[in-house]
Amino acid sequence: MKQSKLLIIGQKNELFNLLATQFGADFDYDWLDPALLRSELKNANPSLVLLLHEAGKDLETHAYIQQELVDVPVVFVHERHDFQLFRDLVRAGAIDYFVIPEDLNGLENQISILLARLTIRSEKDKPASFKRGSGQVFAFYSGKGGSGKTLLSTTFAQTLKFESTAQVLYIDLNLQFGGGETYLAVETARSLLDLEPVIDEMTEQHLRNVAAKEPLSKMELLISPCDAEMAEYITEDFITKLIRVCRRAYDFIVIDLPVHMDERTYTALVEADRIYYTMAQDTPSIHVFKHTEKLFQKLGVATADRLELVLNEVGRDNELSKKDIERFIDFPIAAEVRRDIKGVQIAINKGETLRKLPEEKKLTPVAKDMRKWVISMLK
Ligand SMILES: Nc1ncnc2c1ncn2[C@@H]1O[C@H](COP(=O)(O)OP(=O)(O)O)[C@@H](O)[C@H]1O
Ligand SMILES: [Mg+2]
Numbered sequence: 206m207k208q209s210k211l212l213i214i215g216q217k218n219e220l221f222n223l224l225a226t227q228f229g230a231d232f233d234y235d236w237l238d239p240a241l242l243r244s245e246l247k248n249a250n251p252s253l254v255l256l257l258h259e260a261g262k263d264l265e266t267h268a269y270i271q272q273e274l275v276d277v278p279v280v281f282v283h284e285r286h287d288f289q290l291f292r293d294l295v296r297a298g299a300i301d302y303f304v305i306p307e308d309l310n311g312l313e314n315q316i317s318i319l320l321a322r323l324t325i326r327s328e329k330d331k332p333a334s335f336k337r338g339s340g341q342v343f344a345f346y347s348g349k350g351g352s353g354k355t356l357l358s359t360t361f362a363q364t365l366k367f368e369s370t371a372q373v374l375y376i377d378l379n380l381q382f383g384g385g386e387t388y389l390a391v392e393t394a395r396s397l398l399d400l401e402p403v404i405d406e407m408t409e410q411h412l413r414n415v416a417a418k419e420p421l422s423k424m425e426l427l428i429s430p431c432d433a434e435m436a437e438y439i440t441e442d443f444i445t446k447l448i449r450v451c452r453r454a455y456d457f458i459v460i461d462l463p464v465h466m467d468e469r470t471y472t473a474l475v476e477a478d479r480i481y482y483t484m485a486q487d488t489p490s491i492h493v494f495k496h497t498e499k500l501f502q503k504l505g506v507a508t509a510d511r512l513e514l515v516l517n518e519v520g521r522d523n524e525l526s527k528k529d530i531e532r533f534i535d536f537p538i539a540a541e542v543r544r545d546i547k548g549v550q551i552a553i554n555k556g557e558t559l560r561k562l563p564e565e566k567k568l569t570p571v572a573k574d575m576r577k578w579v580i581s582m583l584k
Contacts, residue, residue: 209233210320212249214242214266215257220284223305224255228313232320239266246273252323253316256299258283263290267297278319282312295339296409296453340372340452344460344477345515346470348497349490352483353517355379355461356549357542359388360559360572361481362459364579366424367563371456374416375426378444378473379463380436386417386428390556393417396430397447401438404446409454421561425455441468448476471504480512481539486523491533513539515578520544540578545570 211234215221221236237245239259246269254270256263256279263281270279278300283290291302303312345358355377362375376397377385386393399415400407416425430436451458460477462470474480482497484490501508514534516527519541527538548569552559559572568576 209235210252210323211235211255211316212237212251212253213255213257214239214246214270215255215282216259218257220257220282220305223309224257224282224312227309228316231313232316242266242269246270249274251277253277253319254279255316256281264293264297267294267299271298278323280312280315280319298453300339340455340458341479342448342452342458342460342477343479343481344462344473345481345483346462346474347483348464348493348500349484350464352485352490353515353542354483355384356388356571357481357483357515357517357575358459358461359385360575361579362426362457363389363419363422363424363558363560364572364575365457365459365583366419366422367560368576368579369456369583372454373422373424373457373459374412374451374455375419375424376447376451376458376460377426377428378460378469380429380439380469381431381433381463385426385461388553388558389419389426390558391417391419391426393426393428396428397439398430398435400427400447401443404443407446407450409450412450412454419558421558439469441472444469444472445476448473466500466504471506474501474506478511480506480508481515482512482536483515483517485518486516486525486527486530488524491525491530494534508536513537515539516541518542518544539582540574542574542578543570548572 211232213221213224213234214237216239235249235251237249239262251274254274254277256267256270258281259266267279267281279298280301280303281294281299282303282305284305286304294302301315303315305312343361345354347354359375362373365371366373375385395415395417400411403411416427418425448458460473462473482494484494498508514530514536516530516538520543527541531538549571552569559569
């Protein structure tokens with residue numbers, strides 16, 4: 206039996222007719238009546254599924270498709286905007302969403318791109334990639350302690366939450382007292398360890414139950430257990446699973462990592478979409494960076510198009526200029542954050558966060574630089 210790469214699942218209604226008229230001649234496709242999903246889907250072998258909206262059934266049908274056709278991308282089509290449904294489907298793993306007829310051209314382009322890419326993939330016989338949600342993971346790392354990982358990652362996450370409508374999760378993976386909750390002025394008895402018993406069937410609900418909320422921005426956070434012995438239960442496998450569930454539940458996941466490179470730090474670095482490397486503008490920081498870069502190479506942590514520098518404690522008395530850094534290190538500089546001993550110190554001593562309100566007028570230099578960075582990144 207001949208099988209097309211594209212499978213359309215949906216009732217033969219107006220939406221279907223629209224699509225068939227628009228690109229029926231351009232793409233070869235098979236069609237499956239959703240009523241026959243359970244008996245017929247297992248016989249299908251598409252590279253791409255187009256799921257048409259059917260009131261009240263979308264999430265269930267989508268889940269069934271994912272279960273039967275592991276790793277086959279699903280694009281969802283609706284005749285109206287439904288952001289809640291869109292978000293739920295993307296969290297569940299749908300890769301894209303189109304409103305028809307408004308975005309017929311966009312859909313057509315996306316299908317051609319995906320079909321072209323999927324052909325190349327099967328020809329090269331690439332191993333199937335894991336299913337993943339759409340949340341982006343930013344890991345803050347540095348080979349040097351005291352370079353601002355925790356201060357900047359907490360402020361970055363909090364600012365992201367203030368400056369967007371995104372769902373933001375901060376994870377402290379220091380696996381000993383990381384200090385993130387101090388900067389965020391949050392007290393919680395719960396920690397990552399509370400997820401350990403459910404790690405194999407962890408759902409978004411488990412995450413939300415354990416995560417604490419930063420009261421001002423409502424950003425959520427997961428902190429490390431304070432007890433170093435208990436932290437032994439947090440394994441490499443735990444971290445992989447945790448990050449993958451987080452991707453489905455949140456739009457942005459900000460991870461604070463310790464300097465210490467073990468399997469767990471390594472795993473988070475590999476899973477991250479972007480690594481923000483925090484450093485000062487001085488010679489020791491360059492030496493440590495070079496050393497870290499070699500270590501990343503040896504361990505297989507990819508850095509091209511992933512690693513960006515964050516220059517911290519920028520001030521007039523810096524030993525090296527930004528130009529010097531650019532001369533020695535061949536990675537883009539994502540942001541420059543000024544040194545503001547007083548502003549940071551006052552906030553810490555008062556048990557306050559650097560950001561307090563969504564549209565704050567009077568920001569300290571660190572908060573201001575972070576805001577500029579986050580806004581440019583959101584664009
Ligand atoms: N831009 C800055 N201005 C003033 N103080 C800073 C700045 N960045 C970091 N610090 C201070 O430096 C110390 C180390 O920062 P921290 O974020 O804990 O580093 P790390 O997590 O990399 O060990 C903290 O006391 C912090 O408040
Ligand atoms: Mg730290």
